[in-house]
Amino acid sequence: MPYDLWYWPQIPGRGEFVRLALEAGGIAYRDLARAEGGLNALAADLRRPRAQPPFAPPYLVADGMTVAQTANILLFLGERHGLAPGGAAGRFWVNQLQLTIADAVAEAHDTHHPVGVGLFYEDQKPEAARRAREFRDARLPKYLGHFEQALQGAGPWLAGEHWSYADLSLFQLVEGLCFAFPRRMAGAEREWPGVMALRGAVAALPELRHYLGSDRRLPFGDGVFRHYPELDAA
Amino acid sequence: MPYDLWYWPQIPGRGEFVRLALEAGGIAYRDLARAEGGLNALAADLRRPRAQPPFAPPYLVADGMTVAQTANILLFLGERHGLAPGGAAGRFWVNQLQLTIADAVAEAHDTHHPVGVGLFYEDQKPEAARRAREFRDARLPKYLGHFEQALQGAGPWLAGEHWSYADLSLFQLVEGLCFAFPRRMAGAEREWPGVMALRGAVAALPELRHYLGSDRRLPFGDGVFRHYPELDAA
Numbered sequence: 001m002p003y004d005l006w007y008w009p010q011i012p013g014r015g016e017f018v019r020l021a022l023e024a025g026g027i028a029y030r031d032l033a034r035a036e037g038g039l040n041a042l043a044a045d046l047r048r049p050r051a052q053p054p055f056a057p058p059y060l061v062a063d064g065m066t067v068a069q070t071a072n073i074l075l076f077l078g079e080r081h082g083l084a085p086g087g088a089a090g091r092f093w094v095n096q097l098q099l100t101i102a103d104a105v106a107e108a109h110d111t112h113h114p115v116g117v118g119l120f121y122e123d124q125k126p127e128a129a130r131r132a133r134e135f136r137d138a139r140l141p142k143y144l145g146h147f148e149q150a151l152q153g154a155g156p157w158l159a160g161e162h163w164s165y166a167d168l169s170l171f172q173l174v175e176g177l178c179f180a181f182p183r184r185m186a187g188a189e190r191e192w193p194g195v196m197a198l199r200g201a202v203a204a205l206p207e208l209r210h211y212l213g214s215d216r217r218l219p220f221g222d223g224v225f226r227h228y229p230e231l232d233a234a
Numbered sequence: 235m236p237y238d239l240w241y242w243p244q245i246p247g248r249g250e251f252v253r254l255a256l257e258a259g260g261i262a263y264r265d266l267a268r269a270e271g272g273l274n275a276l277a278a279d280l281r282r283p284r285a286q287p288p289f290a291p292p293y294l295v296a297d298g299m300t301v302a303q304t305a306n307i308l309l310f311l312g313e314r315h316g317l318a319p320g321g322a323a324g325r326f327w328v329n330q331l332q333l334t335i336a337d338a339v340a341e342a343h344d345t346h347h348p349v350g351v352g353l354f355y356e357d358q359k360p361e362a363a364r365r366a367r368e369f370r371d372a373r374l375p376k377y378l379g380h381f382e383q384a385l386q387g388a389g390p391w392l393a394g395e396h397w398s399y400a401d402l403s404l405f406q407l408v409e410g411l412c413f414a415f416p417r418r419m420a421g422a423e424r425e426w427p428g429v430m431a432l433r434g435a436v437a438a439l440p441e442l443r444h445y446l447g448s449d450r451r452l453p454f455g456d457g458v459f460r461h462y463p464e465l466d467a468a
Binding site for chain 2 (some may be wrong): 050055069072092100114117130134135
């Protein structure tokens with residue numbers, strides 16, 4: 001039985017972190033909201049009564065369970081399909097890194113939605129400019145510096161000799177930051193050489209090559225990562 | 235060997251979610267940053283080179299591992315000390331709930347720091363007023379409505395017949411919301427009766443009674459949850 005993935009069909013968003021793990025792990029899944037009429041199907045599925053309801057997409061229906069929250073889905077896939085170390089130290093380390101990546105993703109999102117997710121960007125542009133400046137100057141380098149440090153203690157991957165789902169997610173975070181903040185990220189190879197080398201190594205993974213070149217790989221568009229030139233600076 | 239907990243000593247913050255699990259589980263620990271000179275000790279400990287560094291407090295040093303990220307620490311304690319169901323369905327469900335609680339905590343924090351964590355509240359008061367309004371009107375009821383729904387599918391606790399660390403964390407979230415937004419939460423018993431009953435049930439747990447009445451239980455103060463009357467409304 002293939003797993004069923006549910007996520008907003010128009011953007012890669014948080015669903016893409018799950019997709020990368022499914023694709024790199026060679027795990028069969030149906031991307032249900034991306035079929036024709038998928039958005040309506042997702043809306044209907046979200047209204048279905050469930051004993052263990054998701055708060056929001058993405059969620060994965062697998063073995064009769066509904067598993068939601070990106071980092072939780074990845075923990076599940078990591079355990080079931082060997083996409084993370086099996087021992088306690090490696091397993092909690094990869095989960096810890098994933099949660100820090102999730103925090104960075106949320107803060108990248110909030111650069112264009114600092115006042116509220118229910119409002120348009122156009123209704124919060126001055127606030128976004130302030131928040132984006134703090135993100136570029138303080139938070140982005142703090143996060144990427146942390147992952148650089150984590151790679152120095154291990155390597156070539158975050159949890160040692162084999163890639164884990166956290167490596168795929170760090171790749172996706174960096175891709176998103178390069179899309180949203182190209183001027184800020186222009187010197188990234190010099191500032192965080194390990195992180196940028198890992199990004200290249202994930203992009204070159206034989207397990208992902210077909211997917212990354214396919215039309216299943218969505219452009220960032222107006223999702224979690226957005227490119228507003230006025231929010232970017234070197 | 236007792237575990238070592240490291241967290242900012244002046245506020246309950248995210249450290250309190252870990253403390254509640256340690257206390258309710260009867261687990262021996264040292265709250266190292268709350269001893270005299272603790273803040274300096276924490277700063278020094280954060281500078282220590284580690285193969286698996288924390289991004290930020292709280293972190294727990296246990297069995298030679300350093301485990302960071304609140305939900306990850308709780309996952310660790312849940313597995314080691316039976317503070318969550320042992321089966322897959324219950325374990326991922328509790329972790330999912332915990333991650334949703336973490337999202338709600340982050341959004342509650344951002345009501346007073348919408349533009350940047352590195353700035354003072356006083357430097358972002360207009361932005362905070364807008365963000366707090368959206369939180370009170372849309373996000374807070376969405377989160378508490380979700381937990382109400384989750385309790386209807388289970389009960390009396392979030393994962394069934396025994397309390398788990400997610401119940402302790404939901405209690406702490408509600409305590410924080412009642413402190414920060416007393417006018418918004420005035421009708422909470424009517425809007426989310428299950429959630430408010432769970433809050434009372436955790437407060438009455440024999441395992442926690444001594445701790446909650448002790449001076450180890452810190453007041454909210456100027457932490458993650460803050461009471462600014464101008465950010466609150468019915």
